Amino acid sequence: MGLRPARGGAVVLDDADRAAALGELREWLRSSGDSDAVLATLVETALGLGEAFLGMALIARDFRDVIPVSGAWSALDMMPVTTIGEVQGLPADGAAFVLTASSYAIDIDGNGIGWVRVMQPGSAGRVSVAYQAGVASDWASLPEPVRQGVVMLAAHLRQAADGVGATPPAAVTALWRPYRRMRLNHAVRA
Structure with missing residues (x-):
């Protein structure tokens, strides 16, 4: 693909x-x-x-962005985003962990920009977001x-x-x- x-x-x-x-x-x-x-x-x-x-x-392919945790919406780097997948918490010390769906929100706007907002990051200071983008x-x-x-x-x-x-x-x-x-x-x- x-x-x-x-x-x-x-x-x-x-x-x-x-x-x-x-x-x-x-x-x-x-x-x-x-x-x-x-x-x-x-x-x-x-x-x-x-x-x-x-x-x-x-051409559509997988991407992964690392973004800082904040209560504000963060735009993903590549566009047009077609799907947003797994969101992982990245603590300063320790292994990455998958955030529960209730701890973050995702959206893809009409311009194909992908958005992520993390409300309950647990011990994570950053998150890793897997997504696919491509015309x-x-x-x-x-x-x-x-x-x-x-x-x-x-x-x-x-x-x-x-x-x-x-x-x-x-x-x-x-x-x-x-x-x-x-x-x-x-x-x-x-």
Whole structure:
């Protein structure tokens, strides 16, 4: 289903999505001379850059955020959030423990931002929240302009390795701009 968890690291496609993405990239490059590993790295790098530019996870995968305990709502880092799972208490000393459902509240707003509020943390000073976020379930489900921008950027990265073209094509940002989500300040919820 899309990507394997890679919190804080590179985007890693699963086998089915890797094969689909490599097929599109090979068509774009009109070449099959590069190894799958090289092209997969380029596609995954382009996906990661796309996520950074767009401000959201592209292919759904699991994330885990650690947030401080307070009675206020805290926004999760990635969006659009599709599900919020286990909430674990993280005490300063000792092992993590699962909080009971009555000790916290969760919500996903209309913008896909996930929210967590911990009312009874026990001995925890922080909590770890497992959730899933992403625009699409797999490579084929990505909006066509987003997928095309990823392929174009991956092709550019490949060609730049040969010394062709120093700057990414402006068409990539033109394709992605309508999908861009920006947070001008940290989300606050009453």
